[in-house]
Structures are given as C-alpha cells and as structure tokens.
Amino acid sequence: MWWVKARRAHTVLPAALVLHVLLLVLFQGDSVALPSLTGGSAQVVLALFIPVPLVSGLAMCLDTCLSAAESTAVRPVRYLDGGLVAAVAVTAVVTSALAAVALGDAVIGTVGRNTLFLTGLMLIARALFGRPGALLPTAWILTVCLCGFRPGNDAYPWTVLPEPLGAPHAAAGALLMFGAGLVVQIRYARNPS
Template sequence: MTLWLKARRIPLLAVGLALYAGVAIAAGSLTANLPTLTSSGAAGVPLMLFAPLPACAALIFCLESGSPGAEGTASRRVARYDQVVIVLSGVVALTIGYGTAVLRSAPVAEAAGRNMLFLTGIMLCARWLWDGRIGVLAGIAWVIMVTLIGFNARREPYTWAVIGLPPHDIAGMALSLTCFTLGALLLASRKKSKTVSG
C-alpha cells in the first residue's frame, strides 16, 4: 500500500482536485463567448465545462505513473487500489460541485461533479484503447467538441454532449455513471492483459 501511494503520486491528484475546486469556485455561472459551429458567431459557453479537466488529467497521470513490471506481480491488488482512488475522486468531485453550487449560488456548478465522472470515464476508456496521453487528449477534445457543436441554434444542449446538460438531467447523470463505471472496470482488464502479455 505504501509503495503504491508513492508510485501513484497521489499528492498530484490532490493538487488536481484543488485546481478543479478553484476553477469551479472562480467560474460560478460565468460564461465565455467562444466560437460555435451551430449558431452564427460566438456564443456564451459556461466556463464550468472546463473545471473538471485539471482533476481528470491529474488522475490519469497518477494511474500512468509507477512500474508496470513491478505491478505485474500484484496486478489484482494494484487494480483494486486504482479503482478505489478513481471512485473516491468521483465522490470528492461531486461534493465539490454541490458545495460550489451552494457557496456561489450557482446551480450550474452542480453539474461539474457529474461532468468529471463523464470525462474521467472518457479518458479511462481512451487510455484502455491507447495510452494515458491519448486519454487526456480525448477528454480535452470532448470539451472542445461540445463547445463547437454540442448546442443547437437555440443554445440547447444535445443529449450526447452530456457535459452541457442541466445539472439534474437524468440522461446526463445516467450516461456519466455508465461511462465512469465502464472506465473503472476496463482499468482492471487492462492490468490483466498487461500481466498476461508480459
């Protein structure tokens, strides 16, 4: 356990979550005029969409650290530890989101935790298919894609965009939890496949 904590650089994840909290508190209900392909000119995009990225990237970086060769001898325990830290990160993200919504009187912040679950799932799935760097890029690319084509001409979010949906949207939460769970489960299968191939 101690070696795992050192190898995974958990303090970096704490920094990522702190940045996420800072961005969420600073952003509140603020929007930025960004280019969009679904309406004429620029449109107001909630800055809260970008809040989860530091924490998600930090989590992936932590999972990528360590020695795969050494972990192969205890892959089951390592995968479980990794899954625990993923779940705890999600719980902390949800707590920060709801806390920010109350602190800043910004209901949109309630969606920040849900969005972190979804983006973490996207990054974990991409990491399973390719590697951690591609995973982080996939999460960033998703946010950019949503800002460009995730809203219709009336600035209503499409369901597939997920992170642009209202905080209490049932479909958004269901898709986020599904993606998050899938990513966490794939983590274990990735560890096993590495062990077998090694």
C-alpha cells in the same frame, strides 16, 4: 505505501483538487461566447472546463507506475487504482455539490456529474490508446463547444456536459460512462510502458 508513492497520488491529486476547488469558486456561472461549426456562436459556461485539471491529474497518477513490480505484485494493484479513481470521483461530486449549495449556483453543481463522465471517458480511452487517451476528455469538451449546440444556444442531448443539473439523460450518461470506465480500468487497463 509504495503504491501511493509510485502513483504520486500524495502530491499530484491534492494539487489537482485544490485547483479544482479554486476553479469552482472563480468560474461559477460565468460564460464565454465561442464560435460554433453549426452556425453562429454558442454561449458556453466556463464550468465545462473545470474537470480538466482533476481528470488530467488522475490520468497522470495512473500513468506513473512501476511496470515490472506491478506485473508481479501480490497486491491487487488494479483494484487499488480503481479505488483511487472512485475516491477522486466521489471527492469531485461532493466538492461540486458543496460549492453549488454554498454559492447558490446550479451550474457549479453540474461539475461533479461532468467529472464523472470525463473520468469514465478518460479511463476507456487510456485502455484503448494508452497515454494519448488522456487527451480525449479535453477533445470531447472542444467538440461540444464547436458542434454541440443548436441555434438558440440549446445543447444537443449527446453532449451531456452543458445539460442542466436536473437532466436525467445527462446523469444517466455520466453514471454509465463512469461505471464503464471503472470496469475497463480494473479489468483491461494496460501499463503505459
């Protein structure tokens, strides 16, 4: 129980999940025109931004730790953190799928996949850069918005996030990124202190 309280998972993650579900319902297939560095402007769906609060909340939970106690702990804290990451990811995928079915919006269905991708990216960046690494998912989204579209609003395959729900390369990329992030979290994560 001390681990849950130390991570603030009982307060931060429920709030982030409620915001996640609220954004799923509010944004749906809405889009906005954003300027593009590759010329013109791109019609970007607002659903690209839905994973940010949940991924940020997870990063906040992972960054709140008791370094001295955890470095000498008998309990496998890294595996507990890995379980927390997996639970949040599964919850994001399930809520996204349920919202897509309930609202009849395929764009909302991609939010679960995008959450997996951005969570994996965040975990790898945190291991490499510490706390500032939690900003990399947001930087990825901005990079996609600014230079991830060809003329005609066609997304490049490397962007992953704006790809349609049935795109196999986007699903594979998201699963690979999440898997790599989870392995890095369990094996190589460093304490933020």
